Structures are given as structure tokens and as C-alpha cells.
Amino acid sequence: MDRLEAMAMLLTVTEQGSLSAAGRLLHVPLATLSRKISDLETLLGARLLLRTTRKISLTDAGIAYVAAARRILEQVEEAERAAAGEFTEPKGELAITAPLLFGRLHVLPLVAEFLATYPAITVRLLLLDRNVDLIDDHVDMAVRIGKLPDSTMVATQVGAIRTVTCATPALLAAHGVPQAPADLLRYPCVTVDTPMPTPSWRFRQPDSGAALDIAIVPRLTLSTAEAAADAGVRGVGVVRLLHYQVAAPVRAGALQLVLAPFEPDSAPVHLVHAARGQMPLKMRRFLDFAAPRLRAALKAIGAGLPSAEA
Incomplete structure (x- = not known):
């Protein structure tokens, strides 16, 4: 046997x-x-x-x-x-996972650049809005957004992402600019139906830092953040998304941020891999290649948005 x-x-x-x-x-x-x-x-x-x-x-x-x-x-x-030489030469298949939209916008471009730099490496890029098990699913590295659970994984933080609330200038002109999260109860809102949906939008009191949950009744619920951003641009209602998901329409003036002082703490972004013995060179090269580029990308996104202190 x-x-x-x-x-x-x-x-x-x-x-x-x-x-x-x-x-x-x-x-x-x-x-x-x-x-x-x-x-x-x-x-x-x-x-x-x-x-x-x-x-x-x-x-x-x-x-x-x-x-x-x-x-x-x-x-x-x-x-x-x-x-096979993976510890002496950067080669072989590298499996990477990232959230769907973030991966398409920010991970895919650096993977393309990485492949041009290292011709002996191939990449299997899994863009999924769920966390895969790195060991069971044979994935080498993951881009994770949000607080990480305690584990034996090794994590390298590359930045943080704000959770922002925004609407079109026309909708704000019609309804007024909300001054506090509770004001949203009289606005049409657009939400995303996530695997773990919540009926509330969480904010934070700027003076005490205490959590403030607002039970939103959505006018429209969608299955993806990308579609929710599009609905927000079309004036369907107020949207609340991660800042990279609305960075382009905010820069273009199609969406306007509101309630910035009430934003919850930013979500950290990490590159995560399993801590199992010596790291193959393909993983080390990708980590060294991707970390500074993701830091720069996240910093550039943040620079294009009004300050949370505004």
C-alpha cells in the first residue's frame, strides 16, 4: 500500500x-x-x-x-x-487569494507586473469575497481586509481602509446633508447583502468612541459592493462601503462623503501566509514585491478622499 x-x-x-x-x-x-x-x-x-x-x-x-x-x-x-529548487530559485506555481473587487483593481495589476519580472513563476489568483482556508485549499498567500483572528498565520500589514458613507450631490441637495448617523433614517439607502448581513450600519461617536448602530431600512439591496456603488452614483440612495469601492466616483465628484467624523475605525489590510517552515523563494519574492506596492496603492486611495476629521 x-x-x-x-x-x-x-x-x-x-x-x-x-x-x-x-x-x-x-x-x-x-x-x-x-x-x-x-x-x-x-x-x-x-x-x-x-x-x-x-x-x-x-x-x-x-x-x-x-x-x-x-x-x-x-x-x-x-x-x-x-x-524542485523552490528554496534556491524563485519558480513554480504561487496561489494567491484576494477579495473580488479589491483583487481586480489592486492585486491583479501587481500580479501582472510580478509575472513579467519572474518568468519562472506562475500564479493562480483566486478572487473571492470569502476567506478560504490557506492550508486546506492549498493557497500560499492571501490579502485580507479586516481584523484577523488569532492564528498561527504570519501577517504583514500593508495599510488600512476606511468605511465611508456617501451620496450624490443631487440627493443631498434634495434631502439635506445628514449631520448625525440617526439622520439617515429619513434617507433612501442602498445596502449590500453579504454572507453575514446586518440590519444596522455601525458608526462611532467622535467624542467618546462608543459604537452607534443605526437600523437602516434599505430602499435597494444588492449582492455586490460594486453594484451598490453604481446605484449610489445613480442617485438611488445613500451608500456605505469601503473607501476603495467608491474612490473613483468620489474623486470625480459623482459621490460626496458625509458623516466622516462618525466613521468606525479603519479596517487593517494584511498579506497573510501560513507559518510552516522555510518560506519558498517564490513566496518571499512576492511578499517583498507586493507589500510596498499595496501600501502605495492604499495610501493613494486615501489621499483622494476628504479627511475623516472633516
Whole structure:
């Protein structure tokens, strides 16, 4: 039997929580997956998994074996990278993920420049408005917007992004310029239907810093921030988005910022990668290449907007 293959299958089963989910992910028939793990248990002379109709769980022996198997497979992967020259020469595939609109506007251009600089590297760029698991999805580096949870990941901050509220000059002329967040309750508003929607827009009291939640009743709800910005430009209502999402229409005068003193704290932007042994040169080169360019891009976006202290 291929012991490394069986180890990898066992890890996938434990990570997915069931044989059927692991089989779908690996594109392996359920019977084949079950047999491979049974063969591994026979070889070891120990039960690794407890199977029920609802779920699987690890035995005490299985917990220890899975931890050891994970270390072994990581060492094998690192040895393969070393043998392929990834630690001595920047080459191979680099998988990167970023939010959809931010990635298209600001990550794709620097990736194109990076590829022209390093012809031996290829890039798989995943533009998604959800956070992928870097290890499970085999992604080398991620651009993350917002506070990061505690983890073993290594993060390099490249800037911060404001959350801004804006509307067309015509809408503000018709309704007046709101002086406080509560004034928005009498304005038409446009919202984005996110994976974790909230009925409120959060602001911050400028004097105390206390959170201030306003229960917005949207006139229009859209599925993407890009569409919400377009609706705002068309005068449908007030929009509240990350500042890079409306930077162009604000610079052009199509949208006007309001309630800047009440903005919540800016969201940090990081380049994130897993902390697993020596970093391949392709990742080091990209980190060194991308970090200063993203810092400059975020600084330029911010420079084009009125101050939050206004």
C-alpha cells in the first residue's frame, strides 16, 4: 500500500468530518477511501477512526497518529519543494487569494507586473469575497481586509481602509446633508447583502468612541459592493462601503462623503501566509514585491478622499 497516500486520505477525512465529504473533495470513491484507511489500520494494528452513521471521530491512537502524519506530510512537501529548487530559485506555481473587487483593481495589476519580472513563476489568483482556508485549499498567500483572528498565520500589514458613507450631490441637495448617523433614517439607502448581513450600519461617536448602530431600512439591496456603488452614483440612495469601492466616483465628484467624523475605525489590510517552515523563494519574492506596492496603492486611495476629521 502507498502509506503516504493513506496518511493524506486520513488527514482529509478528519478535516472534512466524514468519509463521504473527503471522498468528494479527493474525487475518490467512498469504498476506495474506506478500504485505504482500513488497510492502514490493519498495517498499524490499531483502530484510528470510530465510525457511526452520523459522524466519525478519532481514537486516542488516531489523534496521535494524525498529528504525526501531518508533520510527516509537511516535511515531505518541504523536501519536495527543496528538491524542485523552490528554496534556491524563485519558480513554480504561487496561489494567491484576494477579495473580488479589491483583487481586480489592486492585486491583479501587481500580479501582472510580478509575472513579467519572474518568468519562472506562475500564479493562480483566486478572487473571492470569502476567506478560504490557506492550508486546506492549498493557497500560499492571501490579502485580507479586516481584523484577523488569532492564528498561527504570519501577517504583514500593508495599510488600512476606511468605511465611508456617501451620496450624490443631487440627493443631498434634495434631502439635506445628514449631520448625525440617526439622520439617515429619513434617507433612501442602498445596502449590500453579504454572507453575514446586518440590519444596522455601525458608526462611532467622535467624542467618546462608543459604537452607534443605526437600523437602516434599505430602499435597494444588492449582492455586490460594486453594484451598490453604481446605484449610489445613480442617485438611488445613500451608500456605505469601503473607501476603495467608491474612490473613483468620489474623486470625480459623482459621490460626496458625509458623516466622516462618525466613521468606525479603519479596517487593517494584511498579506497573510501560513507559518510552516522555510518560506519558498517564490513566496518571499512576492511578499517583498507586493507589500510596498499595496501600501502605495492604499495610501493613494486615501489621499483622494476628504479627511475623516472633516
